[in-house]
Amino acid sequence: MSAQTATKPASGPQTPPLPEAKPESLGLSPLRLRQMSDVFRREIDKGTLPGATILVARGGQVGWFEALGKQSPVESRPMALDSIFRIFSMTKPIVSIGVMMLLEDGHFLLDDPLAKFIPEFADQKVGVENNGKLDLVPLKRAITIQDLLRHTSGITYEHTGNGLVQQLYQQSRVRSRKITNAEHAALVASMPLICQPGAEWNYSRSTDILGRLIEIVSGKSLGAFLTERILAPLQMGETAFHTAAENAPRLAEPFADDPWNGDKIQLFNMLEKPVMESGGGGLVSTTMDYARFAQMLLNGGTLDGVRIIGRKTLELMASDHLDPSVEIKGTLTQPGHSFGLGFGVRTEIGIAPFSGSVGQFFWSGMGGTFFWIDPKEDLFTVFMSQAPGQRVYTRTLVRNLVYAALE
Structure with a gap:
């Protein structure tokens, strides 16, 4: 190895190393x-x-x-x-590759609406701040799978700001590691979007929703799908x-x-x-x-x-x-x-x-x-x-x- 001071791997599964050169x-x-x-x-x-x-x-x-x-x-x-x-x-890149593998398998199109697979998102509204209150307005168009992949869905993260929609995220169980992916998706769907789909790039929980999409389409847990289709074939043990x-x-x-x-x-x-x-x-x-x-x-x-x-x-x-x-x-x-x-x-x-x-x-x-x-x-x-x-x-x-x- 070119860097001589590194500590060599000890116990645990051995990931096959990539070839080395000077x-x-x-x-x-x-x-x-x-x-x-x-x-x-x-x-x-x-x-x-x-x-x-x-x-x-x-x-x-x-x-x-x-x-x-x-x-x-x-x-x-x-x-x-x-x-x-x-x-x-x-x-996120690993899960996004997983989504696109399912696209290659013919399970959906990028411009398919998310609600086709997770119906809770069909009734979502956009939260517009007005004098310290949220006005809920209808979607101009549906969230698509492409929106989720490129973070233009209108979904947000609780830590990227302190707007009224983000405050709803902060007050919810959305950060819990003890809820299922299905419960998480339903929770996100129950809260308003921060903007109209396609209007803004907002870094968000969109990829978590893609993880749920993978589960629905594949019929497997996200971990099982990633292991079978990506991690095991790449020997990422x-x-x-x-x-x-x-x-x-x-x-x-x-x-x-x-x-x-x-x-x-x-x-x-x-x-x-x-x-x-x-x-x-x-x-x-x-x-x-x-x-x-x-x-x-x-x-x-x-x-x-x-x-x-x-x-x-x-x-x-x-x-x-x-x-x-x-x-x-x-x-x-x-x-x-x-x-x-x-x-x-x-x-x-x-x-x-x-x-x-x-x-x-x-x-x-x-x-x-x-x-x-x-x-x-x-x-x-x-x-x-x-x-x-x-x-x-x-x-x-x-x-x-x-x-x-x-x-």
């Missing part, structure tokens, strides 16, 4: 990659994050894979290559909605208090099996597991001779799906970027405050994880940490440092 043979500067690791060591020494893993692959081979810092701030155990992380919203008790020594944990603002940090227990299998943020995984998923994406839908998704279907997913009439809310979609079907996508070489290529697609997790695929450079990177408050900073930092290493 970074210089892949057009990656060993000096710049070492400098990248030094930068993150400085951040760890400053107390910005407990530890991290960084995997950089190009041309189908891993040129850099390193584990830095501690796995947990309250233990002396070093971060390991096989440490287990909550990947939160990096669950460490990725699931919880992990076994014997893996407790491998769990990556955050600081108890945010190092920048002092806020308490409380993330879910990875050893506890949830009732709700959250398609929007419930998976746990390892760096190499997710790297296998990323390599499949970079390969156009295949890995080790196994095709997961069609080449043209993936091309559709990694394209811009927000026309100019869609108002982008929030800061997750950066300047020079847009959103596809389950991925953020880069649309401009400039404008954004960090390096990249047009056609790059990616997503991140609120716990501090991040990945991106750059087809132009035949490159992908997986970054894993459990530092929620620093996630915007670290994912911009790792992007700049990896691109600086390209020869």
Whole structure:
């Protein structure tokens, strides 16, 4: 392995590693990659994050894979290559691929109405704020499956703002891990939308609803479907909605208090099996597991001779799906970027405050994880940490440092 200080995997199911090569043979500067690791060591020494893993692959081979810092701030155990992380919203691309696999199987069309499969959504209204009260107005058109994939459904998240609709989410059981996916979908359907479908991009629980859609169409639990159709074929044996008790020594944990603002940090227990299998943020995984998923994406839908998704279907997913009439809310979609079907996508070489290529697609997790695929450079990177408050900073930092290493 190019990074010599990494701790080798110990117990647990062994994910087949991707092929390795010396970074210089892949057009990656060993000096710049070492400098990248030094930068993150400085951040760890400053107390910005407990530890991290960084995997950089190009041309189908891993040129850099390193584990830095501690796995947990309250233990002396070093971060390991096989440490287990909550990947939160990096669950969304996996579930979105699952949805598009069912589309390829002919079960629905992208412009099918969601209510065709989950009837509770047929009676939904839009909540319009008026003098501190919510006026409920009819839908101008139905929510479609495409809306869910590109976050233009009008569904929202309770933590992305404090409007009256978001307050209804905050007061509900929508965050509970003890309700079923069916109960969660019915709960979301019982609350008004934040806008008309197709009018705005609002990051949301839409992918959780897609998880329920998968269950209805496939007749299986979301976890069973993902394992059968994606995780097992890709040999991602460490990725699931919880992990076994014997893996407790491998769990990556955050600081108890945010190092920048002092806020308490409380993330879910990875050893506890949830009732709700959250398609929007419930998976746990390892760096190499997710790297296998990323390599499949970079390969156009295949890995080790196994095709997961069609080449043209993936091309559709990694394209811009927000026309100019869609108002982008929030800061997750950066300047020079847009959103596809389950991925953020880069649309401009400039404008954004960090390096990249047009056609790059990616997503991140609120716990501090991040990945991106750059087809132009035949490159992908997986970054894993459990530092929620620093996630915007670290994912911009790792992007700049990896691109600086390209020869």
